[in-house]
Amino acid sequence: MTFLGFLKVFKGEKKVYNDLPSSDMESEQTLLKGNSNDILSYSKKSSKIHQVALISGCIALILLSAWGLFSLYNTATYYVAQSHNSPEKFAAPIYPSCSCGGTTVAEAKRRGCIFTPLAIAWLPPHCIDMELSNTFDKEGPGPNGEWDYWSDINKTRRLTREEVGDLADYNGVFYSTQDWHVTHCVYTWMKHYRSKWTGVTIERRSNGLDHISHCKDVLKIRGGLQEIKTVAGIALDADDPGRSEL
Incomplete structure (x- = not known):
């Protein structure tokens, strides 16, 4: 290219590249938009999975805690009952009286x-x-x-x-x-x-x-x-x- 040709290019009289056809630009925009939607959809799904996992973990933790407390209560109740219901301390249940009263x-x-x-x-x-x-x-x-x-x-x-x-x-x-x-x-x-x-x-x-x-x-x-x-x-x-x- 001669110096004169370069000046013409520099002044904008001639492009050194060709514009993309409008159909190619639309395809690229559609592709970018599609990728964006896919990313957004994946992000939402990932967020839901995370929430479900978090809730499930909390429920499992609550159930395990409840079971632990229940087991402790049962154990404590058993040993208290054992200490109070030994044969030496056993008392007969209260029933209607079988006493005739009096002394004769x-x-x-x-x-x-x-x-x-x-x-x-x-x-x-x-x-x-x-x-x-x-x-x-x-x-x-x-x-x-x-x-x-x-x-x-x-x-x-x-x-x-x-x-x-x-x-x-x-x-x-x-x-x-x-x-x-x-x-x-x-x-x-x-x-x-x-x-x-x-x-x-x-x-x-x-x-x-x-x-x-x-x-x-x-x-x-x-x-x-x-x-x-x-x-x-x-x-x-x-x-x-x-x-x-x-």
Whole structure:
């Protein structure tokens, strides 16, 4: 190119490049616009994924924290219950009273109480499983299933059922066989079990681990069932552990 030609180019009289066709420019703009939309769309999707992941993580953290607190609560509750419900500290649940009140058999009768050898006590009707009590009275060795009750260990005098009930007036005791005692324990357990549907209230002195432990010891006693190994008093207040079988 001559110097004159260069000046013409410099002055704008001639272009050293060619303009892109309008169709090519539109294509480039469309491509740029499309890329921009793709980038924006990807950015939005990425943001949503991030939000979902963040929310999911928070929910998982909350659930794990809740489960941890629940486990700690259960563990603490278990050990507290263990410390308070040991056999030494066990207390029988509160039920309607099985006490006849007063200090005499006459008072007990006026209050509607009935003597039942099974309980070794005078009890109000709601504390007596009458069917079971009557069956117990016929489990003895007598001709009609009567039990033998004696005034002393030497069998000096036989006591009637009524005389046994009257012992409550003067804190007297009766003597009977190992057979009577074992049968009493078994029938008391039967009374407990039947109370689920009979609705009978179990007298408090028989409704606890102490009485079960006592019966366990009775079952382990060596010797014949017809030997005199039982001495017991009659209660007017069956809510009081007091003196029963010995």
